[in-house]
Amino acid sequence: ESIARLHRTIELMYTDKTMMQVPYRLHAVLVHEGQANAGHYWAYIHDHHHEKWMKYNDIAVTKSSWEELERDSFGGYRNASAYCLMYINDTDRYLIEEEFDKETGQALTGMNTLPSDLKEYVRDDNRRFEKELQEWDAQLEKKAQLEKMEIRTAPRDPAAAPTSAHAKELKYLEQPTPHHPSKLCEEDTARSVSKAATECEDQGPEAALQAGRDADPLKPVPSQRVVEVEIPHIGRLVIESEEGGYDDEVMLTPAMQAIIMAIGKARNVYERHGPEAGFFKAFTAEYSRLVRLAQEDTTLDNDNRLKHVVVYLLHNEAPKKIIERTLLEQFADRNLTFDERCRSVMKIARAKLELIKPKEVNMEEYERWHREYRRFRETTVCIMIGLEMFQKKCYSEALIYLIHAYQYNKELLSKGMYRGHDEELMSHYRRECLLKLNEHAASLFESGDGQEVEEGLATMNELVVPCLPLLLAEETEEKDIVAVEDMRNRWCSYLGQEMEPSLQEKLTDFLPKLLDCSTEIKAFCEPPRLPSFSTHELCERYARAMASLSRTPADGR
Numbered sequence: 001e002s003i004a005r006l007h008r009t010i011e012l013m014y015t016d017k018t019m020m021q022v023p024y025r026l027h028a029v030l031v032h033e034g035q036a037n038a039g040h041y042w043a044y045i046h047d048h049h050h051e052k053w054m055k056y057n058d059i060a061v062t063k064s065s066w067e068e069l070e071r072d073s074f075g076g077y078r079n080a081s082a083y084c085l086m087y088i089n090d091t092d093r094y095l096i097e098e099e100f101d102k103e104t105g106q107a108l109t110g111m112n113t114l115p116s117d118l119k120e121y122v123r124d125d126n127r128r129f130e131k132e133l134q135e136w137d138a139q140l141e142k143k144a145q146l147e148k149m150e151i152r153t154a155p156r157d158p159a160a161a162p163t164s165a166h167a168k169e170l171k172y173l174e175q176p177t178p179h180h181p182s183k184l185c186e187e188d189t190a191r192s193v194s195k196a197a198t199e200c201e202d203q204g205p206e207a208a209l210q211a212g213r214d215a216d217p218l219k220p221v222p223s224q225r226v227v228e229v230e231i232p233h234i235g236r237l238v239i240e241s242e243e244g245g246y247d248d249e250v251m252l253t254p255a256m257q258a259i260i261m262a263i264g265k266a267r268n269v270y271e272r273h274g275p276e277a278g279f280f281k282a283f284t285a286e287y288s289r290l291v292r293l294a295q296e297d298t299t300l301d302n303d304n305r306l307k308h309v310v311v312y313l314l315h316n317e318a319p320k321k322i323i324e325r326t327l328l329e330q331f332a333d334r335n336l337t338f339d340e341r342c343r344s345v346m347k348i349a350r351a352k353l354e355l356i357k358p359k360e361v362n363m364e365e366y367e368r369w370h371r372e373y374r375r376f377r378e379t380t381v382c383i384m385i386g387l388e389m390f391q392k393k394c395y396s397e398a399l400i401y402l403i404h405a406y407q408y409n410k411e412l413l414s415k416g417m418y419r420g421h422d423e424e425l426m427s428h429y430r431r432e433c434l435l436k437l438n439e440h441a442a443s444l445f446e447s448g449d450g451q452e453v454e455e456g457l458a459t460m461n462e463l464v465v466p467c468l469p470l471l472l473a474e475e476t477e478e479k480d481i482v483a484v485e486d487m488r489n490r491w492c493s494y495l496g497q498e499m500e501p502s503l504q505e506k507l508t509d510f511l512p513k514l515l516d517c518s519t520e521i522k523a524f525c526e527p528p529r530l531p532s533f534s535t536h537e538l539c540e541r542y543a544r545a546m547a548s549l550s551r552t553p554a555d556g557r
Contacts, residue, residue: 023090031072033080033492038515040488044069058481079492253535254307255330262286263336263345275344279331282345287327290314300422301546306380306539309373315418318369321361326370328353372412372419379408380542381530383421387545390429395440399433399463403470404527406430425549431471431483437464438487445494445503453503457510462525465513488514 013019029044042057044064055064073082111119262282263270270278293304294314305312313323331349336342386401405426412420437459444456464487471480491514494507533541 024087025090026085027088028086029069029073029082030084030086031080032083033488034515035079035511038512040485040515044072060478075496079495255309255535256333256335258286258289258308259330259333259336260342262289263342267341270341270344275341275348278341279345279348283327283331283349287324290327300425300549301543303380303421303539303542305376305418306542307535309370312373312376313369316416319365322366322369325353325356325361325366372415375408376412376419377538378530379405379412379420380538381533382408382528383426384538384542384545385528385530387429387549390433391548393436395433395436396459396463399430399437399467400525400528402426402430402433403467406470427477427480430467431480434464434467434471435483435487438490442490445507448500448503453506457506460510461513465516468514468516 025046027046031042031044033040042055044053044055046052047054053064053066053069055062055068072080075081111122114122259282262285263278265285266278266281269281287310290308290310291314293308294311296304298304298315305315310323310327313326328349332346332353334346336346382401382405386398386405389395389398389401406423409420409423409426413423441456441459441464444452444459447453468484468487471477471484491507491511495511499507
């Protein structure tokens with residue numbers, strides 16, 4: 001009876017005249033999803049001018065409907081429900097209808113609808129913003145003019161430009177080396193002749209001849225070894241080098257092949273004008289080749305930066321002295337001892353290195369650039385293996401590589417736009433990996449099998465949840481935010497379903513971790529140990545991985 005009386009009281013409450021004096025209408029609904037200690041908020045606000053409901057979800061404002069509002073507001077769906085309703089007085093027409101200017105009779109729009117003090121505040125803020133835009137445009141225009149001036153003053157011939165500019169700046173290359181190889185040969189010959197003459201005077205001609213017979217010229221020197229090697233694009237070479245002084249893998253690198261070819265092309269200069277001129281010809285020719293290589297368009301499946309460190313340095317406008325020393329170090333490589341011409345060029349390059357004064361090249365900066373290039377190659381390996389694993393549907397393994405690739409790449413791109421890879425591509429496959437893992441874990445949970453439920457929750461706790469702050473930390477990537485929302489919605493939808501108490505308990509324990517809105521990046525798994533690849537292998541395998549990708553990735557929802 002008491003309950004029936006309460007029902008009648010509620011029914012009659014709104015028939016009271018005192019409760020019917022002010023007409024009102026629903027203006028906004030605030031919705032919460034999650035639990036008491038964590039969750040997500042958004043709002044529905046009615047646009048009275050266009051008679052539409054609009055959804056305000058963080059930075060996204062989209063058209064909605066009464067059906068969607070009802071679905072989110074009454075509970076039982078995705079663990080979301082309305083927690084605050086806002087009404088406005090229906091008689092205050094200025095809240096609903098358009099306002100009109102009293103003098104002109106025209107409808108007021110935009111800032112004209114604001115109170116005078118708020119209108120002035122907005123105008124001041126707009127003026128400051130317009131000033132910032134003008135300053136920004138002026139800076140861009142100035143930068144564009146400087147770039148045009150640089151292009152006009154630069155030599156037109158891309159092949160000749162590096163040579164001429166290079167010849168003017170490399171003073172230490174033009175300086176005569178302290179010990180010219182040909183001079184050393186002359187001195188050795190003179191010493192040998194002098195020694196033979198002395199022996200002949202002291203012991204007679206027969207003793208001198210006998211000494212020559214005792215020294216067997218065909219007997220190999222113990223510290224020498226002879227190797228026959230096939231080098232791509234060059235041919236088969238018979239190499240004589242000091243023991244431990246020849247590295248097969250280094251000889252097969254594109255950088256070493258190019259240097260051998262450059263020295264080969266400078267043969268005429270070498271024979272006519274000597275090793276010094278031959279070295280300079282080979283050096284400038286290789287430098288010009290690398291400049292042309294750096295000027296080629298870089299595509300996903302043909303990245304010339306992987307082929308040579310100098311191309312990477314040129315792309316990123318490294319100091320010229322850093323680039324020159326890098327190439328000079330390669331001409332001084334100990335593997336260039338397999339014939340007389342290369343050995344002479346190598347010795348000259350080493351002498352040139354000694355001529356470089358400490359103040360000419362900052363060695364700390366030199367090492368920093370080369371560490372960065374090693375990080376670029378490591379990032380490339382991570383991307384390549386991650387994409388290969390993704391295509392094999394090994395999403396757990398792929399995620400580890402792609403997560404670290406993205407973080408490495410982000411660090412590189414913070415220093416310059418050409419220092420890393422396509423960030424959007426990595427973001428897409430990182431997001432796809434997480435969505436695939438989330439879908440798999442959710443299907444295991446839905447099975448209800450104890451072992452599969454544990455496996456699904458372990459995947460979420462160990463792989464997916466630790467990665468969510470990485471996606472939420474960058475609010476500019478809207479697709480990442482949408483993906484996180486979809487993953488959370490999938491698990492929150494289980495709250496309205498009937499399930500065993502043990503499953504309900506596990507879900508209750510897991511959801512606060514998933515719904516944690518903190519963007520603090522917690523500890524993730526250790527970076528994977530990367531295998532070593534030769535430059536040839538890395539370029540070919542990376543190109544295959546990129547060529548197999550779809551040219552237009554899906555949205556990733």
